[in-house]
Amino acid sequence: DVKVTQSSRYLVKRTGEKVFLECVQDMDHENMFWYRQDPGLGLRLIYFSYDVKMKEKGDIPEGYSVSREKKERFSLILESASTNQTSMYLCASSLLAGGGLRYEQFFGPGTRLTVL
């Protein structure tokens, strides 16, 4: 079974703090993703990565950065946390598409971040 783990289930930070959210997957997946989930807005893609050191902006990258130094690990960084970044953050991973196949994403349990 694919396992995607996130470093914290709940996190409380103060405005202006630098925040690191860590995600690790154990199935050698090429792709990794960070989403945020808000009531009424559904899931929105922040960043994704299709290889080590490679990253692409998603729909809402402003205020976030990412790091992928190893294949199994994908970090989301809030350089200076703000209250509007209070949200549920979900990490996911998948195999790289190819040969007409599109692979499903596997999700971690989520990190509920509160910024005070």
Added chain:
Amino acid sequence: GDSVTQMEGPVTLSEEAFLTINCTYTATGYPSLFWYVQYPGEGLQLLLKATKADDKGSNKGFEATYRKETTSFHLEKGSVQVSDSAVYFCALIPYSGAGSYQLTFGKGTKLSVIP
């Protein structure tokens, strides 16, 4: 661009009732289609999938059939249980060549099943 529209919730059903959650999509070509489920306080789990027209995905008593002619992927279950209470998301990955892997989600439908 690609989009997924699913019925607004919340949906409240009695135990053993029949469930349908409607999902329609807009995409070019033949996207892959998915249903994910999110139980309270947890991440998303893949419930079922279909990768080509007329495919039927099924899991845990849930079913959905990929209908190209109506661009739909409706989720059904014959007899719901209290443990099915969750939020259900319809999603697609477009078919647009190599490297196509970004999921487009619907807004989610919250299901509550009462005893």
